[in-house]
Structures are given as C-alpha cells and as structure tokens.
Amino acid sequence: MTKSNFTSVLTLIAVMGTLTFTSVYADQSKVGKSPWGPDDEIGRLNLMTEASKASILSRISGGDVYDLSVEYFMGMPGWFPAGDPRYTFWMTHTPQGTVNSDPMNVGKEMNEHVSYSGSAISMYTHTGTHIDALNHFGLDGKIYNGFDADKDLGDRGWNKTGAETIPPIVARGVLIDVAADQGVEVLPPNFRIGKKEIQSALKSQKITLEPGDVVLIRTGKMVNYKNTEAYLEAPAGLGMTGARYLVEQGAMVIGGDNLSLEAFPSEIEGNYLPVHTYLLAQHGIPIMELVNLEKLSQDKTYQFAFIGGSLKLRGADAAPMRPIAIPIK
Structure with a gap:
C-alpha cells in the first residue's frame, strides 16, 4: 500500500517535558x-x-x-458553490426613518435631536x-x-x-x-x-x-x-x-x-x-x-x-x- 493511500497521524512522545512529532500512516x-x-x-x-x-x-x-x-462588504468573496448565503448587510434604523416611524415612541422632536442608526448582517459562518x-x-x-x-x-x-x-x-x-x-x-x-x-x-x-x-x-x-x-x-x-x-x-x-x-x-x-x-x-x-x-x-x-x-x-x-x-x- 502506497503513501498516497494513507494519511499521516500524530504520535506525541514526551521527552524531557517537550513534545516530539513523528509520522506514522493510518487508514485515511x-x-x-x-x-x-x-x-x-x-x-x-x-x-x-x-x-x-x-x-x-x-x-x-x-x-x-x-x-x-x-x-x-456586499459582494465580497465567499464560498457559494454549495448554496450557502452570501454576506448581506442592511440598515434596521436610519436617522430620517426614526423621525418618520418613531420606533422607540419618543416623539418627533426627540428623534430629530437624537439620531439613531442600526444595522444587521446575515452570512455563512x-x-x-x-x-x-x-x-x-x-x-x-x-x-x-x-x-x-x-x-x-x-x-x-x-x-x-x-x-x-x-x-x-x-x-x-x-x-x-x-x-x-x-x-x-x-x-x-x-x-x-x-x-x-x-x-x-x-x-x-x-x-x-x-x-x-x-x-x-x-x-x-x-x-x-x-x-x-x-x-x-x-x-x-x-x-x-x-x-x-x-x-x-x-x-x-x-x-x-x-x-x-x-x-x-x-x-x-x-x-x-x-x-x-x-x-x-x-x-x-x-x-x-x-x-x-x-x-x-x-x-x-x-x-x-x-x-x-x-x-x-x-x-x-x-x-x-x-x-x-x-x-x-
């Protein structure tokens, strides 16, 4: 059986408190x-x-x-061939959006004074x-x-x-x-x-x-x-x-x-x-x-x-x- 049919596995030998690595071959x-x-x-x-x-x-x-x-960044390289999701970024809150929708229920005047930005991402690990x-x-x-x-x-x-x-x-x-x-x-x-x-x-x-x-x-x-x-x-x-x-x-x-x-x-x-x-x-x-x-x-x-x-x-x-x-x- 040739080496191409095997992979090497780790043998750890403790020698004077150090680890020495040697190679043996095992079924891949x-x-x-x-x-x-x-x-x-x-x-x-x-x-x-x-x-x-x-x-x-x-x-x-x-x-x-x-x-x-x-x-x-949107469009960045990633692993796509298996159908995994690409990197996606989106805003969940914007300064003008909070003025219009008031998600925190603090009122228009407060939202015009305190600018709120938020975002989210989705991606393959x-x-x-x-x-x-x-x-x-x-x-x-x-x-x-x-x-x-x-x-x-x-x-x-x-x-x-x-x-x-x-x-x-x-x-x-x-x-x-x-x-x-x-x-x-x-x-x-x-x-x-x-x-x-x-x-x-x-x-x-x-x-x-x-x-x-x-x-x-x-x-x-x-x-x-x-x-x-x-x-x-x-x-x-x-x-x-x-x-x-x-x-x-x-x-x-x-x-x-x-x-x-x-x-x-x-x-x-x-x-x-x-x-x-x-x-x-x-x-x-x-x-x-x-x-x-x-x-x-x-x-x-x-x-x-x-x-x-x-x-x-x-x-x-x-x-x-x-x-x-x-x-x-």
Missing part, C-alpha cells in the same frame, strides 16, 4: 483520536500553555501591529477571515476524537467541538510566503503547495518551524480580494505532502490567504476535500482562511506573536475572527 477513512483524552474538543490547541503564551508575549518587540483580517472548528469536516459521520453525528449533533448545532470551544489563540505565528519564494505576485491557477515548496520558502526566509506554531501560507491571492471573480478563480492551495509536512513539524493551526486553503481538484480518490479532513478530522488542527498576509509579506515579517479570538458561536462549525500579528525579537 478513520478519524483521529486525541492524545489529550476522550473528552478533548480542541485538538492541537492544547499545545498552548501558560508558559508558551508568556514566552511569545515576552518576545514582542513593539512597532507595527498587523491586522490580518479582511473587510466585510465561513465568510471573511474565519477559523474552522473541528466539527467542520469528518469521516463516515464522525468528527475528530470519535464524536458521532448520531449522538453529538442537535437541532442547534454540534454539542461537541463547536466554535464556542475555541480558546483565544496566543502563539508564535509564522508566515510561509510561497508566492514570493516562487518569484510571482500570485501563484499560478491550481498550483499545489507541497513539502518542497514549503521547505524552499522556509529556507529563503531563514525560519525553522516549531511545535505549537500558527502557520500561515501566502499564495498571493489576496491581491484580488476586492474582485470576487478573480479571487475565487482557480486558487492555488495546500497539497497533501505540504499538509503532512506541517503536521509532522507540529503545527497547531494552519491557515492561508485563499479560499479554501487546499488546492483543487483533489489528489485523493474518494475524498473531495482531503486536506480538510486530514487536518480537522484526523489531527485536530483548526484551519484559518482568508487571512490577509499582504502587509506581512511586504515587510518581510516572517515570525510574530499571533493573537486572535473568534466569536463564541455555540455549536457552529466556524466563526469569524480578527487576528493580529506583532513582530517579535
């Missing part, structure tokens, strides 16, 4: 079991500790604070800069750590691994600027980022990955973000050899500037989203998408303190977030 049809126990719902986010957070925060050098999120919860993709009705849709999914979302379980993330962040390393502004259509492309970029950047890193991969696609059609057309993305390599290096979270992280078409027969199931369902590694990496790339800021919190949407399979990056010494 099975979800992973957490080394943190049968009740674990956050997977590799367990690699964050008080010590690891204090360590990275102590290395902050000041200077620029990079906003890694995108703007939300995987819209804009967001993080995928571990229940987003599974295998044969099960998700990471063996939680089962028959028992753990209710009318109001998953009772396990929902977006509300994702803790605030404070860790070392690493930019892997594959587009820059390949000498292009944007990687070619459907370009598959494998182990060799990741290793080449890391070598050029003089960066070594460490267990517990938030790894962010730049394809350059974000330069087209304001043009929805161009942004969504045949994006480059992560391939299986690249995903396996990052897992073996101990990545805690893996993200990219594209939608939906991985390259298409699938390179695994019988699985149309093999990178998603490999990371989420087998290894408990959250995925981030539509991360704005352009300013980090321009400034050649390859390592930083990554700080990000997502909305605590109970039972949801993803949540919007607004992460920041602060350079470190």
